[in-house]
Amino acid sequence: MADLADIADVGRDARRGGYSRHGFDRVELELRAWFTEEATRRGLDVHPDRNGNLWAWWGGPGPDAVVTGSHLDSVPGGGAFDGPLGVVSALQAVDVLRAKGFRPSRPLAVVVFVEEEGGRFGVACLGSRLMTGAIPPEAACALTDPDGVSFGEAAHRAGFDPLRMGRDDAALASVGRFVELHVEQGRGLTVPVGLASSILAHGRWRFTFTGEGNHAGATLIEDRRDPMLPASRLVLAARRAATGGARATVGRLVPNPGGTNVIASSVDVWLDARAADDHRTREVVALITEEARAAAAEEGCEVRVTEESYGDTVHFDRGLAAELSSVLGDVPALPTGAGHDAGILAAHVPTAMLFVRNPTGISHAPEEFAEADDCAAGVAALATTLEHLAR
Ligand code: HGY
Ligand code: MN
Ligand code: MN
Numbered sequence: 393m394a395d396l397a398d399i400a401d402v403g404r405d406a407r408r409g410g411y412s413r414h415g416f417d418r419v420e421l422e423l424r425a426w427f428t429e430e431a432t433r434r435g436l437d438v439h440p441d442r443n444g445n446l447w448a449w450w451g452g453p454g455p456d457a458v459v460t461g462s463h464l465d466s467v468p469g470g471g472a473f474d475g476p477l478g479v480v481s482a483l484q485a486v487d488v489l490r491a492k493g494f495r496p497s498r499p500l501a502v503v504v505f506v507e508e509e510g511g512r513f514g515v516a517c518l519g520s521r522l523m524t525g526a527i528p529p530e531a532a533c534a535l536t537d538p539d540g541v542s543f544g545e546a547a548h549r550a551g552f553d554p555l556r557m558g559r560d561d562a563a564l565a566s567v568g569r570f571v572e573l574h575v576e577q578g579r580g581l582t583v584p585v586g587l588a589s590s591i592l593a594h595g596r597w598r599f600t601f602t603g604e605g606n607h608a609g610a611t612l613i614e615d616r617r618d619p620m621l622p623a624s625r626l627v628l629a630a631r632r633a634a635t636g637g638a639r640a641t642v643g644r645l646v647p648n649p650g651g652t653n654v655i656a657s658s659v660d661v662w663l664d665a666r667a668a669d670d671h672r673t674r675e676v677v678a679l680i681t682e683e684a685r686a687a688a689a690e691e692g693c694e695v696r697v698t699e700e701s702y703g704d705t706v707h708f709d710r711g712l713a714a715e716l717s718s719v720l721g722d723v724p725a726l727p728t729g730a731g732h733d734a735g736i737l738a739a740h741v742p743t744a745m746l747f748v749r750n751p752t753g754i755s756h757a758p759e760e761f762a763e764a765d766d767c768a769a770g771v772a773a774l775a776t777t778l779e780h781l782a783r
């Protein structure tokens with residue numbers, strides 16, 4: 393049976409702990425091969441789409457298909473469940489339905505979206521954003537990883553034609569409903585399985601502070617234009633601005649050139665900001681940006697701000713959520729601060745998310761965990777959902 397244990401050794405990150413599995417890298421290609429083999433073994437027809445997403449079809453493709461799935465990539469040093477739990481649970485739900493002799497009256501598919509975390513190319517949900525036209529293919533293909541390899545080049549090496557990437561109306565038209573199962577990220581659930589009601593508005597901004605590179609020992613303090621100072625003040629400004637349920641995080645700060653005995657010439661800082669609605673998110677980012685600009689000016693540095701990705705609040709389809717809640721025995725629906733491919737598709741097709749309880753709430757870290765019984769309850773809920781929607 394397809395299981396997280398099958399891939400437990402794929403993409404382990406010895407240095408960071410946890411897993412580092414990124415779009416089109418060697419590890420993710422190994423995971424895609426594993427998925428293709430597992431899906432084929434179940435008699436599903438596996439077809440990649442033009443944007444690098446993998447679709448395993450039970451009948452179809454399309455129209456009006458019931459689609460489930462998630463992603464196999466991770467954040468750097470991420471946990472084992474975020475993404476793969478949704479893919480493994482989908483395969484196990486297919487096993488449950490086939491074992492009881494269920495025959496879907498409409499096509500059913502399991503999809504694996506590429507680069508959901510943006511851990512390599514910096515923009516989250518890249519595969520689902522490409523498919524829905526939420527990002528122009530030229531912009532997506534021009535994104536580069538820390539080694540300077542572009543998404544277009546990485547896709548080409550994986551056998552995809554960057555020139556064919558972009559909004560895929562045929563793929564979108566084939567989807568009647570989309571349901572993603574995911575490990576809960578946070579600790580809102582007191583029962584094994586819940587539904588998502590909404591996703592916070594959220595985005596990523598890149599701040600590049602530029603000063604003057606110089607010698608750490610030979611340069612007097614008064615002669616410096618050290619970009620690390622405004623970068624550091626941005627980190628603290630993010631914490632101060634994130635009030636009233638808003639969240640602002642700097643998880644990545646890269647000084648250039650990054651020598652211990654070198655005053656950086658520039659520093660790149662990535663801000664992840666989220667809040668209940670667009671207005672509040674923009675307000676938080678504006679506060680932080682104002683402080684960053686003032687800090688840069690005081691230190692004689694320049695600052696350039698780039699919005700790298702942004703998505704407004706997602707409200708999942710109420711009718712579908714209510715329908716599934718009743719089919720599943722009144723499971724609770726709760727908001728989430730985490731983004732998902734389901735959040736991208738929700739603007740195009742009726743979409744729902746099933747959450748599996750996370751006892752610690754920790755995610756995007758090696759400690760991410762869900763109890764086996766709760767995972768089994770998630771598979772049962774997904775099988776019931778798919779049978780209900782595809783019967
Ligand atoms: O960033 C997120 O919330 C998602 O895990 N990509
Ligand atoms: Mn994630
Ligand atoms: Mn995820």
Ligand code: MN
Nearest residue numbers: 607608609653
């Ligand atoms: Mn020297």
